[in-house]
Amino acid sequence: MSDLLMSLQGTINLATRNTASSPVRPNAFRHVGTADSCEMELSVETVTQNESYTGQRLQVGELTLGKSGTLNLTLKDWSIENIALALYGEKITVDAGIVTDEKLPESLVIGDRIKLAHPFVADVELKIADGTILVLGTDYEIESAHAGLIKLLTTMALTATVDYSYAKTESLGIFTRQPPERWFMLDGINTDRENEHVIVELFRVKFNPISNFSLLHNEGYGELPLTATVLADMSQNKDSSLGYFGSYVQKAK
Structure with a gap:
């Protein structure tokens, strides 16, 4: 049996969420361009219980109180749409005059x-x-x-x-709109295996304002480091095997 090695690249796509549909579905996707990194962090909040009768205070239980996630993107494409995500702005076009x-x-x-x-x-x-x-x-x-x-x-x-x-x-102005929520999709390819594709979707991510908006770049190209909170999409079917947060999908062998 060969090792299942993974070296992912792919296109990162964002869509506004069609909240008029039930469950919520994505509108048209936009490719965000070149990205240096894309990382997802998942965490759970727990409380533990130790027993009180052996004198050793052994842990006998762990209860999950909550689940959360964070998406970290480092974009190299300074499109007006990407900058709007970073600055909570909305694109305004002014005709020549x-x-x-x-x-x-x-x-x-x-x-x-x-x-x-x-x-x-x-x-x-x-x-x-x-x-x-x-x-x-x-x-x-x-x-x-x-x-x-x-x-x-x-x-x-x-x-x-x-x-x-x-x-x-x-x-675009700065802080002129509410924090943007998007449907996230990575259309990935394992560069170690040409025909192996991976699709990662997050149903609801809420972008935070950029924490370091570098306006001068003396060395190399500028970056847009973005962070988003991965939220539960409670419109998804409660009996769905994919849950409320997202999915990781690959073609069956």
């Missing part, structure tokens, strides 16, 4: 750097009240078109208004 006569803040001085209302700007022009268009490089500089940051170089620029266009953007 044009701004005219945007006012600058008051009490400015020469050398101040001002952020426009929109990022990813182009065709930036400053003009004063009589309609005179100021000179780029003399009256103002575009310090970062990506951030919409301009630097004011002359007195005329301090009271000017700004015309510009901006690109279509995707954004």
